[in-house]
Amino acid sequence: MTILLTVLGILVFVVGLLFSIAWHELGHLTTAKMFGIRVPQYMVGFGPTLWSRKKGDTEYGIKAIPAGGYIRMIGMFPPGADGRIQARSTSPWRAMIEDARSAAYEELEPGDEKRLFYTRKPWKRVIVMFAGPFMNLILATVIFMSVAMSFGFQTQTTQVAGVQKCVISQSEQRDTCAQSDPVSPAQAAGLKKGDRIVAFNGERVADWATLSNLIRETIGPATITVxxxxxxxxxxxxxAKNMVAAKDSKGEVIPDKYIPAGYLGFAAATEIVPLSFTDSVGRMGDMITNGVDSIIALPSKIPDLWSAAFGDGPRKDDSPVGVVGAARIGGEVMSLDIPAQNQIAMMLFLLAGFNLSLFLFNMLPLLPLDGGHIAGALWESATRRLARIFKRPDPGPFDVARLMPVAYVVAGIFVCFTLLVLVADVFNPVKIS
Incomplete structure (x- = not known):
C-alpha cells in the first residue's frame, strides 16, 4: 500500500509539474499572439513528440520528457549587420551566433516580415518574455494564499503542552533536572498541561508571539490568567532570569544564540491555524525573500551537494532538489500516516514552491533564460533613448544573438548542476519524514 501511495504522489506531482510548465508557456503564447508575433510551436516537455495538433498557425503538443517546455517565435534575433541570416562562418564562436540566428528564421513564411519578434518595441518584448515567469508567480501566489487562509500552518499557541519542572539554561540543551536546579516559575505557580493562557499581567493575549515577548520582558512577580x-x-x-534562545525581528529563533530574559518554563502547544489575508501576504513575502536568498546561496551549496552525491556526506534539509527529488518528496507526502487534508495541503505547498522557483530562476538576467531576453530588450530601449537624447544615429535592435556563446556556457553550467542534483536526488535524496 505504501508503494502504491508513493507512486500516486509522484504521478500527482508530475501532473502538477506539467500544468505549471504549460501555464508558463501559455503566458508567452498569449502575449506573443496579442502583439502579432507568429508562434509556430507550443510544446510541453522535450524530446520525442507524444501528441500534437495544429490549430491556426501554431502546433500544440506534449513531448516525452516533462522537464520543461517552450514556444517557438519567428525572428527571435535580428539579421546580422550585413542583413543576412544564414550561417556562413567557420569560427566556432561565430558559428554559434549565426546558427542561432538562422534557427530563428527556419520557419519563415511569406508575410512573416511583419510578425517577427525582434521587430516589436522593446516594452512589448519585455512583456512577452516576462509573461511566462509571471504566470508561475501568479499560480504560486494563488495556491499559497488559498491554502494558507483555508488550511493554515502549524503554529504555536498559548495553550500549555507541558510544564518544565526546573530552570535549565536553554544553551545547556538538556532535559533532566539536577538537584541544584531551582523549581521553574510555571511549576511553582501551578500551571498545568492543557491550560490556555488568556492574559499576562492583566493584558489579554491571543497569540504565542505576544505572550512570548511579554514573558521575555518580565523578570520577577507576574499574574497569569488561564x-x-x-x-x-x-x-x-x-x-526567573534565564538564558533563552534569541529571536530575530520576525520572531524566528536564531540558531545557537542565547540571551538573558524572563523565563516561565512551559512548552507551547501547536495547532494548524488558518491565516488572515494580511498574514498570508506577509508569509508569501517571506517565501519570496527566502527563495531569492536560496538562489543566491546556490553556489555555496555545491560542495555539500557533491559530497552527498558522490561521497559519504549527509544530504542537508536545505539542499537543492530537482524535478526527481521534488517528485520523490511528493510520493513521500502521500505515503505519510497523516490526514488526507494535510497531504493535500503539503502537495499544494510543494507545487507553489516549485512555481515560485520557476519564476525566480527564469528572472535571472542570463541567456537562455527569459530574464536574459528581458535584459537585452531593456538595454536596447536604454541605448535608443540615449541616442535620441544626444541626437546620435539610432543604434537599431540589440543583437541578442551575439550573446549566444555566453548562453552556451551558462546552459552548460546549468546542465552540470542539474545532473549533480539528479545524482544526489537518486542516491541520497532529501526526506521529509
Missing part, C-alpha cells in the same frame, strides 16, 4: 476547563483562574508566578 482558561482551565472553561473557567478562568489567576495564577501568581515569579519569573
Amino acid at each position: 482558561d482551565r476547563d472553561g473557567t478562568e483562574q489567576v495564577l501568581n508566578a515569579t519569573l
Whole structure:
C-alpha cells in the first residue's frame, strides 16, 4: 500500500509539474499572439513528440520528457549587420551566433516580415518574455494564499503542552533536572498541561508571539490568567532570569544564540491555524525573500551537494532538489500516516514552491533564460533613448544573438548542476519524514 501511495504522489506531482510548465508557456503564447508575433510551436516537455495538433498557425503538443517546455517565435534575433541570416562562418564562436540566428528564421513564411519578434518595441518584448515567469508567480501566489487562509500552518499557541519542572539554561540543551536546579516559575505557580493562557499581567493575549515577548520582558512577580476547563483562574508566578534562545525581528529563533530574559518554563502547544489575508501576504513575502536568498546561496551549496552525491556526506534539509527529488518528496507526502487534508495541503505547498522557483530562476538576467531576453530588450530601449537624447544615429535592435556563446556556457553550467542534483536526488535524496 505504501508503494502504491508513493507512486500516486509522484504521478500527482508530475501532473502538477506539467500544468505549471504549460501555464508558463501559455503566458508567452498569449502575449506573443496579442502583439502579432507568429508562434509556430507550443510544446510541453522535450524530446520525442507524444501528441500534437495544429490549430491556426501554431502546433500544440506534449513531448516525452516533462522537464520543461517552450514556444517557438519567428525572428527571435535580428539579421546580422550585413542583413543576412544564414550561417556562413567557420569560427566556432561565430558559428554559434549565426546558427542561432538562422534557427530563428527556419520557419519563415511569406508575410512573416511583419510578425517577427525582434521587430516589436522593446516594452512589448519585455512583456512577452516576462509573461511566462509571471504566470508561475501568479499560480504560486494563488495556491499559497488559498491554502494558507483555508488550511493554515502549524503554529504555536498559548495553550500549555507541558510544564518544565526546573530552570535549565536553554544553551545547556538538556532535559533532566539536577538537584541544584531551582523549581521553574510555571511549576511553582501551578500551571498545568492543557491550560490556555488568556492574559499576562492583566493584558489579554491571543497569540504565542505576544505572550512570548511579554514573558521575555518580565523578570520577577507576574499574574497569569488561564482558561482551565472553561473557567478562568489567576495564577501568581515569579519569573526567573534565564538564558533563552534569541529571536530575530520576525520572531524566528536564531540558531545557537542565547540571551538573558524572563523565563516561565512551559512548552507551547501547536495547532494548524488558518491565516488572515494580511498574514498570508506577509508569509508569501517571506517565501519570496527566502527563495531569492536560496538562489543566491546556490553556489555555496555545491560542495555539500557533491559530497552527498558522490561521497559519504549527509544530504542537508536545505539542499537543492530537482524535478526527481521534488517528485520523490511528493510520493513521500502521500505515503505519510497523516490526514488526507494535510497531504493535500503539503502537495499544494510543494507545487507553489516549485512555481515560485520557476519564476525566480527564469528572472535571472542570463541567456537562455527569459530574464536574459528581458535584459537585452531593456538595454536596447536604454541605448535608443540615449541616442535620441544626444541626437546620435539610432543604434537599431540589440543583437541578442551575439550573446549566444555566453548562453552556451551558462546552459552548460546549468546542465552540470542539474545532473549533480539528479545524482544526489537518486542516491541520497532529501526526506521529509
